[in-house]
Amino acid sequence: MTQNRKGPLAGIKVLELGTLIAGPFCARMLAEFGADVIKVESPDGGDPLRQWRVLKDGTSLWWSVQARNKKSITLNMKSQEGQDIARRLALDADIIIENYRPGVLEKWQLGYEQLKALNPATIMVRLSGYGQTGPMKDQPGFGAIGESMGGLRYVSGHADRPPVRVGISIGDSVAALHGVIGAMMALRHRDVTGGRWNGKTGEHSVAGQGQMVDVALYESVFNLMESLVPEFDVAGVVRERTGGALPGIVPxxxxxxxxxxxxxxxxxxxxxxxxxxxxxxxxxxxxxxxxxxxxxxxxxxxxxxxxxxxxxxxxxxxxxxxxxxxxxxxxxxxxSVRDMMNDPQFQARQMFEQHHFADGEGIKLPAISPKLSETPGQTAWLGSELGEHNREVLSALGYSEADIAELQNKKII
CATH class of the missing domain: 3.30.1540.10 (formyl-coa transferase, domain 3)
Known part of the structure; x- marks a missing residue:
């Protein structure tokens, strides 16, 4: 798992401070295309997604996808020592991805402005229910609420029935994709302001200018809503639920x-x-x-x-x-998924990857999208065990074996 990674993002360091869907999905896509992603988890059970939906030997099958190619370390982020380690990792990272409630990182001295003062090249992708500003910023916001506030739920379903949800966490996933787009644009901006990556030395020649990417779940959904706003503003039209039809586009x-x-x-x-x-x-x-x-x-x-x-x-x-x-x-x-896995188009496009768990049992994963002709994404390994990379990551920061053992004894990691 310490192999040299390939891909368009090889050499880019990412720190993931998040759980469940939006932040981890954002980091997952960067990891799939070569970024070195370190995922910070709580020593007490780790990311809750590890126990979501269908489990194998106590771990979610979803975890194999959501955490592929990531290194897992454990940190007690409520402790000063845990926060200090996270800060060292953050200052060494090209991109920080987080989806805590606004204000939590600031309390831990890990907020964007606090890190930017130490490293002006800091790029931080912040995913939250309502964004970092506004009267609702401190409220908890899950994808389902973002889908509702952003307009998707209102137009989903049949006119004579209550709105329905899409059968996946689409709000979180759409927000994650906005986070990836924002991160790539921020990297580009840092490059043109001087922060060019030197692949031979593994360093940036000049610091470059970083920035914060502020992604709100409801705004990400809202961004998909086509002509909803001008239709209402100019013509007073409120788009309603129309079942399986696409309104105004016939048939x-x-x-x-x-x-x-x-x-x-x-x-x-x-x-x-x-x-x-x-x-x-x-x-x-x-x-x-x-x-x-x-x-x-x-x-x-x-x-x-x-x-x-x-x-x-x-x-x-x-x-x-x-x-x-x-x-x-x-x-x-x-x-259905059965149709997909037997479909010649999916097979011709190699949309499934065959892997194996440590016990030898096989598992198919969805292949990586989009498909790049010269630097395609790859699955280097499945989701890691909790804290699997503690020693590797901390050793790279200069911690000795005795230091690591002390952190374990104090339940910092």
Missing amino acids: SNTYTTGDGENIVIAGNGDAIFHRLMKAIQRDDLAHDPALVRNDGRVPRTAEIDAAIQDWCATQDIDSALQILKAADVPVGKIY
């Missing part, structure tokens, strides 16, 4: 085939709509001049959807897919 919906399967058809391009209507033998709609453009189709959404549904009801899913694909209409089955 794009979920339909049910005769064998009870669900199928998504996106025939909203003008030429595609024409081909779709021909394929379902509705020449009258294909040649209706009022339906040539999307703005003409929108008022007749119900009529068009009914025509497509009527046709789908006469087909099983395989025949529907075959006919519509032959007509060059975007169409797809709604996949």
